[in-house]
Amino acid sequence: MAEERVETTGRARSGARFDWLDRSLVGLCLGSLVVVVAGGLAQARFGSFDMTVSQAFWAVFNPDVVLNAQTWRAFLLGPDFPVLGAELPEMNRRSLIVWNIRIPRVVVGLLVGANLAVSGAIFQAVTRNELASPFILGVSSGAGLLILLTLVVFSGLATFLPLIAAVGGALAFLLVYAIAWQNGTSPVRLVLAGVIIGTVFQSLQTALFFFADDIGVVQTAIAWTTGSLTSVDWEQVRMALPWTVLATGLALLGARQLNVLLLGEETAQSLGMDVERVRFGLSGVAVLAAAASIAVAGIVGFVGLIVPHVVRNVVGSDYRALMVGCLFAGPALVVAADVGARLGMLAITGSLGQLPVGIVTGLLGGPYFLYLMRKQGQIGEF
Amino acid sequence: MTGNTDTVTDARHETASDDATEKPEDDAPTFRGDDLVVGYPGTDEPVIDEESVVAAPGEVTALVGPNGSGKSTLLKGLADQVDRDAGTVLLDGEDVDDIGTKALARSVGLLSQENVAPDSLTVRELVEHGRYPHRGFFDGLTESDLSAIDRAIDLAGVDHLQDREIGQLSGGQKQLVWIAMVLAQETGVLLLDEPTTFLDLHHQLQVLDVLETLRAEGETTIVVVLHDIQQAARFADYIVALEDGSVYDWGPPGDVLTEQLLADVFRVDAVVEHEPLRVSPRRALDDGSD
Numbered sequence: 001m002a003e004e005r006v007e008t009t010g011r012a013r014s015g016a017r018f019d020w021l022d023r024s025l026v027g028l029c030l031g032s033l034v035v036v037v038a039g040g041l042a043q044a045r046f047g048s049f050d051m052t053v054s055q056a057f058w059a060v061f062n063p064d065v066v067l068n069a070q071t072w073r074a075f076l077l078g079p080d081f082p083v084l085g086a087e088l089p090e091m092n093r094r095s096l097i098v099w100n101i102r103i104p105r106v107v108v109g110l111l112v113g114a115n116l117a118v119s120g121a122i123f124q125a126v127t128r129n130e131l132a133s134p135f136i137l138g139v140s141s142g143a144g145l146l147i148l149l150t151l152v153v154f155s156g157l158a159t160f161l162p163l164i165a166a167v168g169g170a171l172a173f174l175l176v177y178a179i180a181w182q183n184g185t186s187p188v189r190l191v192l193a194g195v196i197i198g199t200v201f202q203s204l205q206t207a208l209f210f211f212a213d214d215i216g217v218v219q220t221a222i223a224w225t226t227g228s229l230t231s232v233d234w235e236q237v238r239m240a241l242p243w244t245v246l247a248t249g250l251a252l253l254g255a256r257q258l259n260v261l262l263l264g265e266e267t268a269q270s271l272g273m274d275v276e277r278v279r280f281g282l283s284g285v286a287v288l289a290a291a292a293s294i295a296v297a298g299i300v301g302f303v304g305l306i307v308p309h310v311v312r313n314v315v316g317s318d319y320r321a322l323m324v325g326c327l328f329a330g331p332a333l334v335v336a337a338d339v340g341a342r343l344g345m346l347a348i349t350g351s352l353g354q355l356p357v358g359i360v361t362g363l364l365g366g367p368y369f370l371y372l373m374r375k376q377g378q379i380g381e382f
Numbered sequence: 383m384t385g386n387t388d389t390v391t392d393a394r395h396e397t398a399s400d401d402a403t404e405k406p407e408d409d410a411p412t413f414r415g416d417d418l419v420v421g422y423p424g425t426d427e428p429v430i431d432e433e434s435v436v437a438a439p440g441e442v443t444a445l446v447g448p449n450g451s452g453k454s455t456l457l458k459g460l461a462d463q464v465d466r467d468a469g470t471v472l473l474d475g476e477d478v479d480d481i482g483t484k485a486l487a488r489s490v491g492l493l494s495q496e497n498v499a500p501d502s503l504t505v506r507e508l509v510e511h512g513r514y515p516h517r518g519f520f521d522g523l524t525e526s527d528l529s530a531i532d533r534a535i536d537l538a539g540v541d542h543l544q545d546r547e548i549g550q551l552s553g554g555q556k557q558l559v560w561i562a563m564v565l566a567q568e569t570g571v572l573l574l575d576e577p578t579t580f581l582d583l584h585h586q587l588q589v590l591d592v593l594e595t596l597r598a599e600g601e602t603t604i605v606v607v608l609h610d611i612q613q614a615a616r617f618a619d620y621i622v623a624l625e626d627g628s629v630y631d632w633g634p635p636g637d638v639l640t641e642q643l644l645a646d647v648f649r650v651d652a653v654v655e656h657e658p659l660r661v662s663p664r665r666a667l668d669d670g671s672d
Binding site: 262316317 | 423461463465483484485486487488491492494497498499500501502503507508511512514515519520567
């Protein structure tokens with residue numbers, strides 16, 4: 001008995017910090033990584049400028065590009081960045097196409113996926129609601145409304161659309177929080193306020209469509225409100241990357257707080273947590289992540305709802321593992337869906353038309369989610 | 383009542399005087415609520431109206447009373463879980479409002495009546511959460527955290543369940559695990575809201591055994607809401623009987639539990655025998671008189 005005790009203690013001690021890092025999580029991360037790499041290579045190879053597999057491979061892994069500090073400074077900091085910024089160096093035509101047009105799109109997809117998955121995971125814990133997504137507290141409807149307002153009414157501000165969309169989402173979230181606040185909030189009041197605000201803003205947004213005078217504006221609006229990665233480049237990477245790093249970093253640090261929140265408000269409070277402050281802070285992190293993704297890709301639906309469920313199904317509900325899993329599985333879904341969005345029409349009809357990625361995440365993620373739901377009776381439970 | 387408490391405390395000091403001088407921090411804290419007014423938002427009348435409760439240091443005080451008499455509300459008021467409209471709660475003489483949330487959670491532990499946890503959480507992981515108030519934002523588990531967790535698991539008798547998932551446990555096992563979590567908090571004051579309700583007999587007794595152990599150690603001041611008057615008679619040092627938000631009577635079980643009290647407070651006709659104390663309810667009294 002005494003020996004047994006020592007052994008249990010020893011095991012707990014050796015892994016106290018990373019005991020959640022188990023085989024299922026590592027498997028999930030590796031699987032997601034394979035999907036991302038395969039998706040990335042497909043995106044690099046196919047398109048209107050066609051190449052063979054080996055041409056694409058060498059265009060991607062061109063040592064002159066990959067090992068050149070100047071290219072990375074040009075990609076990640078841009079030409080206008082003080083001191084460290086740089087112009088893109090010379091490179092061959094294939095590398096230029098791959099690295100300047102096709103790869104940034106994969107990278108933006110990666111960031112969007114990570115942000116949305118983490119954001120959804122946080123909102124599911126904060127609202128203790130399995131149906132929560134990054135957009136449950138009014139974020140998408142606020143962003144959508146301001147997108148439409150900008151495009152239809154204040155078209156002069158269209159250059160600031162990414163920023164305006166993100167700000168719209170954050171403002172709607174604050175409005176929802178203020179409405180739900182009565183000496184503190186509760187998950188139910190938050191979700192209800194979110195749904196109501198969402199409905200009102202959605203109506204306004206739909207009404208604005210009637211004032212759009214040409215089809216181009218409507219198409220732009222639809223691309224923004226369903227989420228699209230068409231024609232993104234390194235500028236979008238530069239825009240989203242710092243916020244993504246910040247938001248996901250804070251989310252990882254907040255994982256233990258989320259675990260305690262899952263025990264219910266009363267327990268969390270009796271354990272000495274300042275529940276309101278933690279809830280607001282973590283919601284803020286989730287909104288930041290969602291806003292970063294909205295700014296570069298518009299409102300990509302579904303990712304933030306299903307990825308946390310899929311990951312939870314594999315690794316369990318420990319948020320330390322769940323967050324890490326989301327950081328891999330989210331990008332995998334968006335990158336895979338974007339392959340379909342960009343190349344699907346080409347494969348099916350031979351035309352060069354592209355779909356908004358948000359449509360494909362639903363088409364790809366929905367059936368997979370239903371499959372999981374049928375196979376695992378427990379999906380959707382914490 | 384106060385005099386009584388003092389003698390008990392003094393007696394304990396005498397028998398363990400060496401220990402007491404060596405480790406004064408082992409002394410169970412005093413814990414009392416003075417003139418508490420507790421209600422819920424949206425209701426006009428407070429549930430508890432200007433009542434005071436003193437928890438005997440190192441002993442078990444049971445709150446008893448019929449449904450809706452305000453036992454749980456009083457406990458939540460003591461635990462600082464609902465906003466008090468008036469009155470103060472004093473921990474070792476200090477107003478709990480002056481103590482930070484996290485610091486308070488290191489001194490006062492509360493087990494709520496209903497608890498939820500993710501099914502896939504393991505028992506040990508849940509008990510680990512009891513260390514929350516002792517850990518900083520970035521801290522991992524320290525040696526003292528780990529030994530507190532081991533001790534709590536041991537004390538609650540759930541060693542054999544350590545690696546099981548919460549979803550696989552029975553209601554009684556879950557309750558013991560939750561008790562282990564509160565014990566891991568290592569608080570001097572322990573507040574338990576109906577810890578035995580809804581459990582089968584075996585698990586009820588297991589829960590009460592844990593209370594017995596803590597009482598024998600004499601380092602924890604315990605306030606427990608009990609539904610079962612018989613259990614209160616057997617396991618509590620003091621009983622506070624509540625009727626409709628007011629304290630009807632309080633004192634040692636032998637003094638408080640009378641046939642009159644059972645008729646007035648619980649509205650049952652019962653026979654009370656002394657040595658050993660035994661309450662045998664016979665029939666419910668008419669509700670019509672009210």
